[in-house]
Amino acid sequence: MDTLETRELRYFLAVAEELNFGRAAERLGMAQPPLSRAIQQLERRLGVPLLARDRRGVALTEAGEVLRHEGRVAVDAATAAARRTRRAAAGNDGSRTRLVLAVKAGDSHDLLRRLLGAYAAEPDAAEVEILPSGTCEQGKMLRDGRADVALMHTPFNSLAGFDSEELVTEGQIAVLPARHPLAARSHLTLAEVRDLPDLPLARWARDGVHPPGPGPAITDQTQLAQLIALGRTVAVYPDSARAWLWTEHAAVPLTDAPPVVTHIAWPAHSRSLALAALVRTATRL
Amino acid sequence: MDTLETRELRYFLAVAEELNFGRAAERLGMAQPPLSRAIQQLERRLGVPLLARDRRGVALTEAGEVLRHEGRVAVDAATAAARRTRRAAAGNDGSRTRLVLAVKAGDSHDLLRRLLGAYAAEPDAAEVEILPSGTCEQGKMLRDGRADVALMHTPFNSLAGFDSEELVTEGQIAVLPARHPLAARSHLTLAEVRDLPDLPLARWARDGVHPPGPGPAITDQTQLAQLIALGRTVAVYPDSARAWLWTEHAAVPLTDAPPVVTHIAWPAHSRSLALAALVRTATRL
DNA sequence: CCCTGTGATACCCCACAGGTATCGCGCCGT
DNA sequence: ACGGCGCGATACCTGTGGGGTATCACAGGG
Structure with missing residues (x-):
């Protein structure tokens, strides 16, 4: 009566995201009817219209919008339950506990190395698997159980819904082509690097689609690094990005960029001892 | 394949909580077989044994313990999705948005009155429904969607998994029978009120069962208040509990009790404007 | 020893999830 | 104006599997 099946939620989410029954059905591997x-059944069960069927497509009602968000959370929680249960059993078959740590590839490289080193030295440390995650996807990884713990960076990642500990704060730098005039400066402001006509900001793919604009379209950090080295664009990164700079890159501190805080974050209700030990190690670095 | 149905989770949770298939089936309104x-099917699907069947009852395996927690979260999220979707539609049928505020009955009474007063004065304030919740159940109310926002008290409630703002900090008092010798004292310590032979601490029902001990068994605050007035027990409460003291009660500050912090808390991913306004009002009190 | 309470098995049934075929209907092109 | 196309809804069929009853197998306890 008042608890939805995850199947219903999955179906609804597919439709809510595609806004097209045919494509949604295809994505779900089933027929459209x-x-x-x-x-329809879901709407009847809830007694609430979720979709406004316009003859050429579908739009979400306000209630549908709510279910899109709440449903995502619920489905993620259900798949997390399955994943974590499986892993709990796998970790208990004689092998050591295994922790999955989600990090944005390339970020906080040095911090990560120190953390792994210090943790490995702990008595009965768990095995730590590194899960490189795409742009700002660590939150999703934690929610759906692919990761147990993550390094996250405010203000880019939201820590909402997780427990977290602050680790380090760093400034941001502009990553410029080494031969660019601005590369010689001792410091810059955000306004100075934004809207440079010769170095338009790159456009990251979001859900496979590139936002419109003048800059080059990119999908990963290597592409970005190469484009900077070729003098085509500029990027703003936390200080720790110096770890992966090329010789053809120049780093110039930004005076007015918001500081980036690296946190270690984990699901709020976690009760894993191995995780607690990792967090303790991290805060002591 | 890797996402569990809420039905399966509900079934498992019932068994995990009852540790008895017969009673669990009864609770679920179905037959035992x-x-x-x-x-069994769930265990096969996960490829993981969840229950250790001993001939006289059932015990949770380690993986089962994990699923008990993760599953609870997932099922709560699913029912929250249903509840909030229904309410979103109900609030959109012409009537005003409605916010459900969970509070522990009796606690922070004055704060609550001021909050409601100040919020009602806001332009386009939503209607606020008060949901009196049992002992420390506000977290569950938020998780399963019965409430949108709650007043919670650390260290009694856990704020894990919620967004929250600190509101007020208060000390704690011993609530004694007015004619008790200690009632005349200007202050007391926890040690002095614990283990008083003539005033054993009351035993609150937890899941319908009273823990063992010498004190009287109680299920609600009125019973407690009466027993104190009758000179049978003593209680420790936040300072704001003075609001409901009887004339036959005496309040004596405790010098070494941990301070109680009242927070306003809400689900981390909430996007309700009405909720944001209520929180803003609360922090400005 | 039988009785009681436990979970597992055997067997049956029908409700419903899913498939195919088709419809109704706006929108497009020409 | 008209036929084709893309959309979601409807009609109808089928098979799986969720749920029921009856029963078993077995461990304790009087």
Whole structure:
């Protein structure tokens, strides 16, 4: 009566994201008619219209918008339950506990190295698997159980819903082509690097789509690094990005960029001893 | 394959809590054999034994323990999704948005009155429904969608998994029978009120069961208040509990009790404007 | 020793998730 | 104006599996 099945939620989420029954059905690996029916049934069960069917496509009602968010959380929680249960059993079959740590590839490299080193030295440390995650996806990794713990960076990642400890604060730098005039400066402001006509900011793919604009379209950090080295663009990064700079890159501190704080974050209700030990190690670095 | 149905989770949780298939089935309103089968199927699907069947009852394996916690979260999230979706639609049918505020009955009474007063004066304030919740149940109310926002008190409630703002900090008092010798003291310590032979601490029901001990068994605050007035027990409460003291009660500050901090807390991912306004009002009190 | 309480098995049934075929209907092109 | 196309809804069929009842197997306890 008042608890939705994850199947219903998965179906609804597919439709809510595609806004098209046919494509949603395809994504779910099923035919379109049963999907239509399932959604109608869901709406009847809830007594609430979720979709406004306009003859050429579908739009979410306000209630549908709510379910899109709440449903995502619930489905993630259900898949996290499955993943973590499986892993709990796998970790208990004689091998050591295994922790999955999500990090944004390339970020906080030095911190990460020190953390892993210090933790490995702990008595009965768990095995730590590094899960390189895409742009700002650590939160999702934690929510759906692919990761147990993550390094996250405010203000880019939201820590909402997680427990976390602050680790380090760092300034930001502009990463410029080494031969660019501004590369010689001792410091810069955000305004000076934004809107440079010769170095338009790159456009990161978001859900596979590039936002419009003048800059080059990129999907990973190597592309960005190369484009900077080629003198085509500029990027703003936390100080620790110096770890992966090329010789053809120049780093210039930004005086007015918001400081970036690296946190170690984990699901709020976690009760893992290995995780607690890792967090303790991290805060003591 | 890797996402569990809430039905399976509900079944498992019932068994995990009852540790008895028969009673669990009864609680679920179904017969025992299908429940047995469903759990076996769940174990096969996960490839993980969840329950250790001893001939006289059932115990949770380590993986089962994990699923008990993760599953609870997931099921709560699913029912929250249903509740909040329904309420979103109900609030959109012409009537005003409605916020449900969970508070522990009796606690922070004055703060609550001021909050409601100040918020009602706001332009386009939502209607606020007060949901009196049992002992420390506000967290569950937020998780399963019965409430949108709660007043919570550390260190009694855990704020893990919620966004929150600190509101007020207060000391704690011993609530004594007015005619008790200690009632005349200007202050006391925890050690002095614990283990008083003539005033044993009351035993609150937890899940319907009273822990063992010498004190009287109680299930609500009125019972407690009466027993104190009758000179049978003593209680420790935050300072704001003075609001509901009887004339036959005496309040004596405790010098070494941990301070109680009242927070306003809400689900981390909430995007409700009405909620944001309520929180803003609360922090400005 | 039988009785009681436990979970597992055996067997049956029908409700419903899912498939295929088709419809109704706006929108497009020409 | 008209036929084709893309969309979601409807009609109808089928098979799986969730749920029921009856029963078993077995460990303790009087």
